[in-house]
Amino acid sequence: MTRTTDPVALNDWYVVGYAPDITADAPRRTRLLGQDIEVSRAPQGGFACREIGEDGGRTVPHVEERYGFVWVCLGTPAQDIIAIPEFSEGSDRRFLHRGRIAVPISGLRVIENFFDLSHFSFVHTGTLGGYGNAEVARYDVEFREDGTELWAVGCSFVQPKASAAVATQDTVVYYDYRIPRPFISIIYKDSLVERGRKDLIGLFIQPVEETSCVVHSFAFIFDRTNTDTDILHFYHEIFAQDRMILIHQHPQALPVSPLGEVPTISDASSVAYRRWVDQSGLEFSVLRNWTGDQMTRLGQVAGSGDAGVAA
Amino acid sequence: MPGVDETASWFPLMGSGALRAGGLQPVRLGGYPIVVWRSASGKLSVWRDRCPHRGMRLSFGEVQGETVLCPYHGWSFGADTQCKFIPAHPELKPPRAGRAEAFEAEEAAGFIWARAPLAGGRDVPAVPDATAGFVPLRSLSVGMDADETLAALIETPLVGPLALDPEGGAVLGADHAVIAVPLAPGRTMVHLTVSEAMAADERAALVAALRRFRFAHAPAA
Numbered sequence: 001m002t003r004t005t006d007p008v009a010l011n012d013w014y015v016v017g018y019a020p021d022i023t024a025d026a027p028r029r030t031r032l033l034g035q036d037i038e039v040s041r042a043p044q045g046g047f048a049c050r051e052i053g054e055d056g057g058r059t060v061p062h063v064e065e066r067y068g069f070v071w072v073c074l075g076t077p078a079q080d081i082i083a084i085p086e087f088s089e090g091s092d093r094r095f096l097h098r099g100r101i102a103v104p105i106s107g108l109r110v111i112e113n114f115f116d117l118s119h120f121s122f123v124h125t126g127t128l129g130g131y132g133n134a135e136v137a138r139y140d141v142e143f144r145e146d147g148t149e150l151w152a153v154g155c156s157f158v159q160p161k162a163s164a165a166v167a168t169q170d171t172v173v174y175y176d177y178r179i180p181r182p183f184i185s186i187i188y189k190d191s192l193v194e195r196g197r198k199d200l201i202g203l204f205i206q207p208v209e210e211t212s213c214v215v216h217s218f219a220f221i222f223d224r225t226n227t228d229t230d231i232l233h234f235y236h237e238i239f240a241q242d243r244m245i246l247i248h249q250h251p252q253a254l255p256v257s258p259l260g261e262v263p264t265i266s267d268a269s270s271v272a273y274r275r276w277v278d279q280s281g282l283e284f285s286v287l288r289n290w291t292g293d294q295m296t297r298l299g300q301v302a303g304s305g306d307a308g309v310a311a
Numbered sequence: 312m313p314g315v316d317e318t319a320s321w322f323p324l325m326g327s328g329a330l331r332a333g334g335l336q337p338v339r340l341g342g343y344p345i346v347v348w349r350s351a352s353g354k355l356s357v358w359r360d361r362c363p364h365r366g367m368r369l370s371f372g373e374v375q376g377e378t379v380l381c382p383y384h385g386w387s388f389g390a391d392t393q394c395k396f397i398p399a400h401p402e403l404k405p406p407r408a409g410r411a412e413a414f415e416a417e418e419a420a421g422f423i424w425a426r427a428p429l430a431g432g433r434d435v436p437a438v439p440d441a442t443a444g445f446v447p448l449r450s451l452s453v454g455m456d457a458d459e460t461l462a463a464l465i466e467t468p469l470v471g472p473l474a475l476d477p478e479g480g481a482v483l484g485a486d487h488a489v490i491a492v493p494l495a496p497g498r499t500m501v502h503l504t505v506s507e508a509m510a511a512d513e514r515a516a517l518v519a520a521l522r523r524f525r526f527a528h529a530p531a532a
Binding site: 117118119121122123131134135136244245248249250251255261262263264265266292 | 344361363364365366367368371382383384385397398399400401403405406408409412
């Protein structure tokens with residue numbers, strides 16, 4: 001595909017790489033919003049980004065390093081890169097780069113799955129949930145930061161093993177989910193190690209195409225016992241379970257019409273997210289008028305242009 | 312079923328014996344993912360392979376009693392397609408809109424059939440008249456469209472002459488027939504069905520010939 005023309009998508013910031021992975025002799029070639037780009041170390045320090053095209057390319061002026069990652073805006077930034085105050089707390093938290101994982105699905109589906117509570121018992125059985133405790137308690141959805149950020153707060157769930165740092169034992173774990181931008185979400189999870197403090201786990205989505213993305217992720221947590229490898233194994237097992245779901249969702253872009261998919265009470269955050277995304281005017285990775293494309297009624301056949309059906 | 316497209320026709324999806332009670336199988340038809348499942352008591356369902364909640368494929372779930380469970384959030388659906396239970400809210404009556412999408416389904420002549428809004432199938436869920444008393448022997452997928460597959464079988468028959476069934480969708484021989492079902496563009500399922508009286512060595516020879524045919528027209532990996 002070619003670069004999107006969606007101004008809402010173009011004027012936002014996205015993580016396109018983990019800064020330490022990009023060295024002077026190893027620039028990163030990747031794709032953002034359908035545009036091939038190359039991110040490299042700039043001679044004067046910091047990072048540079050160039051669009052790669054048949055016309056020889058163009059320099060992307062908006063490149064920043066923040067929170068250990070390299071951020072790019074292909075258009076004109078409509079706002080600054082999100083603020084994460086915990087990064088300037090001079091913290092005793094441990095920072096872990098959780099890697100970079102490609103997923104052939106809308107990045108919006110990945111974010112929605114990230115803040116979804118009701119899949120824990122079925123997708124992460126034995127760690128983040130269990131069959132015996134599948135009920136989702138009420139939580140609140142609110143807009144913060146002058147209405148620019150979506151939050152799901154007061155979330156709680158019974159988890160057999162909420163993190164690598166804790167022994168296996170059913171524990172009620174409390175969460176807030178922050179969704180500051182459509183392609184970014186951060187969990188603020190009550191630490192079971194450092195009472196009163198929060199573990200942060202964040203996803204920065206690099207939307208590659210409408211229905212494919214790269215998930216950049218970090219953990220900023222309290223854990224004094226496990227090695228980085230042990231902690232990453234825990235997270236990678238969780239993400240592999242999510243990935244199995246994500247790659248099989250249809251349609252692959254996010255349907256925002258209330259007629260497209262059927263929510264229930266525990267989906268309050270998803271309902272608000274879809275409405276918020278719809279109202280943002282974002283087009284990239286969004287399906288606005290999808291209402292189910294029932295095969296039994298409409299007689300659609302293969303080759304009718306449904307991007308969600310792989311042969 | 313109300314509103315079914317006039318071009319709808321019946322397609323055999325698999326041999327009835329390939330799906331036990333409590334089993335579920337993913338198949339494709341006309342490019343769409345389909346899930347075929349039998350409840351514990353044996354009730355057959357052929358559905359679009361998609362949970363109405365978040366679009367996950369139900370074929371990754373499991374059959375529990377008379378329901379099928381979505382692997383994503385554990386929503387369970389009865390054979391009437393209605394969601395019966397949402398584990399996140401045990402006290403809640405699931406929304407009426409929480410329904411899977413069903414195809415008409417039948418079992419006949421040893422096959423599981425579904426009626427889909429696609430041309431190229433049969434008018435009724437039945438094998439050609441000339442093949443009454445035949446039984447399913449083997450099903451394989453090949454890397455061609457259904458009409459190409461039938462043309463190739465007529466040109467290079469398996470063991471004896473094959474002619475196009477007047478109703479289409481199948482080629483007939485003296486004691487065997489092949490039914491072609493469009494799975495996706497460039498991909499077709501062929502069901503070999505044979506006379507019940509056919510001897511074991513003749514059956515083996517036919518299956519071997521069908522496998523050679525598949526090898527010559529293998530689907531892309």
